[in-house]
Amino acid sequence: MEAINTLLLLGGGLLFLSVLASLVSARFGVPLLLVFLVVGMLAGEDGPGGIRFDNYGASFFIGNLALAIILLNGGLQTSIKSFRTGLKPALSLATVGVLVSAGLVGVFAMLLMGIDLAHGLLLGAIIGSTDAAAVFALLRSGGIRLNDRVGSTLEIESGANDPMAVLLVLMLVGWMSGRADGGPLTLLLTFVTQFGVGALAGLGGGWLLSRLFARLRLADGLYALLLAAGGISLFALANKMGGSGFLAIYLAGVVIGNRPTPASPIMLPVMDGLAWFAQAVMFLMLGLLVTPSKMVGDLPQAFAVAVFLMLVARPVAVMLCLRPFRFPRHEVLFVSWVGLRGAVPIVIAIFPMMAGVPASAPLFGVTFAVVLVSLLVQGSSLGWMARKLGVVVPEPDPLPxxxxxxxxxxxxxxxxxxxxxxxxxxxxxxxxxxxxxxxxxxxxxxxxxxxxxxxxxxxxxxxxxxxxxxxxxxxxxxxxxxxxxxLPQSEQDGPLCERRFFGDFVLDGSARLGDVAGLYGETPPADEADLTLDALFARRYACVRVVGDRIRIGRLCLTIRAMNDRHVGRVGLRLAADRQLHPLA
The missing domain is CATH 3.30.70.1450 (Regulator of K+ conductance, C-terminal domain)
Structure with a gap:
């Protein structure tokens, strides 16, 4: 009994301190997930807490359970409109992008660390995917509203790239431990099964759960519990069928979140709280699991791998994957920078250790260091980089x-x-x-x-x-x-105020460019004068158009204010005499 009370006191106290520390993290721009991780490290073997925790099996179980809840909540908050905008580029990043970045990191690690290519590729596969927990948390809690093209691509990529990373790691672990069987055809079948079974289980299970919520009448507190239990069951079922549980539970969340029921306003806030709790527990546990003193010797190499991943491997993969979709250059740069690594690589790094792969322990330490650098450097600079590269759109003004x-x-x-x-x-x-x-x-x-x-x-x-x-x-x-x-005419100032961002004048997407430009004494290009504003944006933007896309015609700054399906519905107009625009306007 005494041991149980001690455990509860330690767990509750760590959570309590971590949440209080979030006040400091928000003030100094430090990602909250990093705070949880650091608190766990301070409570661990090398910290003042002195708690010794090295149960990799329990860590793996808790990590998977927490990731399932986080991905379910991420899917609940993903609009189906995001899929129409970002599905194709996100799938490219989640498959080809993971392969490219893993391969580049593998070769670099082999040359830098003096390990064989198999171990290098294993490290590349472990850290090859972005982390949904980190991306969802930083985008939604950091006060950052990205334009739909960038935001939807990042969110769907982070929810869909785990199957590829897990598949690569399992293949390499099987090969290195001598348990692999079959050739390229078997590997291809495994890949198709992971994605196919995961997608079918997620879409079908999400549809069934949404129908269930529409018919059931439960006590308010039971809806979120039923949803969490159903999601975890889908996660396990997809895994047992050879599919990706991560993909299944994310897609189930998307289906449920986009089929509103009377229970939705009750259970969604509770699920958000559960997701925060899952993230806190997972990052605290991972902080306890690591022993910093054993990582000191690997820090220079780990730092070099992290820098190579952020500045070379991820940008190369993003440029190759987004090139067919004609993303603007500044958006490609931002997507390259937001290759956040979080708990997923650390959980995946436990795979080879549990499978008994020789010399896999150092890979865990390097992975942990890479995650620390990613959260500290990329996570802390996310808001600044988004504003610098002009991919932020203003939050809607408070509506009276x-x-x-x-x-x-x-x-x-x-x-x-x-x-x-x-x-x-x-x-x-x-x-x-x-x-x-x-x-x-x-x-x-x-x-x-x-x-x-x-x-x-x-x-x-x-x-x-x-x-x-x-x-x-x-x-x-x-x-x-x-x-x-x-609203009051004296709205808040700043470039991300709606009025300053879009302008005071609203035009219909069917307005003719020549007519609009003529009112202000501007002469548009001769081959564009007869185009409607909708056609103008379609011509200038080869990718999917979204709110916030901007075109300059002389002194005129035209910004998409609203979309009507795939057509430009309304356009904001302002004069360039006011330079409070994002730098790439």
Whole structure:
């Protein structure tokens, strides 16, 4: 009993200290996952805590369980729209990219560390994949909103590249331990099985679970528990069938997250908390597992491998994989930099040790050091690099509205209640003019407004006043643009304020470039003057277009503000006299 209490005290205390330390990490830009890792190391054998922990079997089990929860939560928060935008480039990075980076690191490690090529390739395969835990945590908790093309590519890649890394490691472990059988055809079949079974299990299991949640009526606290249990079961089932459990549970999360049910608002916040708990436990455990004093001799070589991976292997792999998709150069540079390594490589590094591969212990130490460098250097600079390379788009301005489906007339319309701020641009302007200016080409109707406690049924000539509460029927998804005219004109400053980023003027994607440029005395290229803005962006951007894509025509800066399926719906216009634009505009 005493031992149990001691264990609970140590575990709870470490978690408590790690979460408190997050306040410091946020202030100094240190990734929270690194804080958990360092706290575990300080509590370990070489730290003040002096706890000796070397159970690799338990670490492997806990690591897989935690990764399953993290990937499930990552899938829940991935929009299906992201798959339309980033699936193909992400799959290229998750397969060919892992092979290229693993091969380059393997050759470099062989030359640098004096090991044979098999051990070099094993190290390259272990650290060849990015880590979903690190990517999801840093992107979602760091206050960074990337444009959809970059963000979706990174998230899907990090969720889908684990099967390739695991497959490579298992192949090399089997070969080096003398247990491999079969030739190239067997390896190809294993690869197809990993991806095929994992994808089918994830999509099918996710669909079944989403149907179940739509029909069941449980106590609120049980929904998230059922989801976690179902996800872990899918993870194990896919593994037992020879597929990738990592891919299965991620895809199951995507399916469930994109099929909203009455239980979704209840279980999603709980799953987010479970994912944070899983990350904390996993990184604390991995910090306890490592013994820094045994790694000192390997640090110079590990640092060299980490630098080679960040500056050579990952960029080369990204450039090769994204070239067919015509990503802009600055986005290729950013994707190259965000090759974050986290808990996955450390967990995978336990494979060869458990399989008894000779001389595999040093690879674990090098892997741990590579993860430390990646989190410290890449993780800490993620926000700065995103702003420097211009891949960030502003968060939507806070909307003074309650999205209330007061009457479920049609799924294509929203009923919005909006309040007119005392410093709003709409004050004193006719209702018809304001609505037409806010939503060019779209029909919105002001049905009623409340002024000083009195209900008014407005017509097009009724003028808005400060403090009015307005009921508007607008096309679905247009609330953000509509509410902007009711916000204060003195919005927050800075290049990532919506108004400064997109501009004060909103144009329809069907507007003709020559007409727009002529209003400001600019002359567009002769072969583009008759193009619509939608066609202009299609011509300039060979890749999938997303919000935040920008074109300069003389003094005019045109920025995609909203997409309508695969076409440009609205474009923000601003004059280049104001230089508060991202540096690659």
């Amino acid at each position: 509205q309650a999205r209330a489906p007061l009457l479920a007339l049609t799924p294509t319309a929203d009923w919005l209640t909006l309040s007119v701020h005392p410093d709003a641009a709409a004050i004193g302007e006719p209702v018809g003019t304001v609505l037409a200016g806010a939503l060019p080409g779209a029909a919105a109707h002001c049905l009623a407004l409340s002024r000083h406690g009195q209900l008014i049924v407005p017509d097009a000539s009724t003028r808005f006043a400060a403090g009015d509460d307005v009921l508007v029927l607008a096309p679905a998804g247009e609330g953000e643009a509509l509410s902007r005219v009711f």
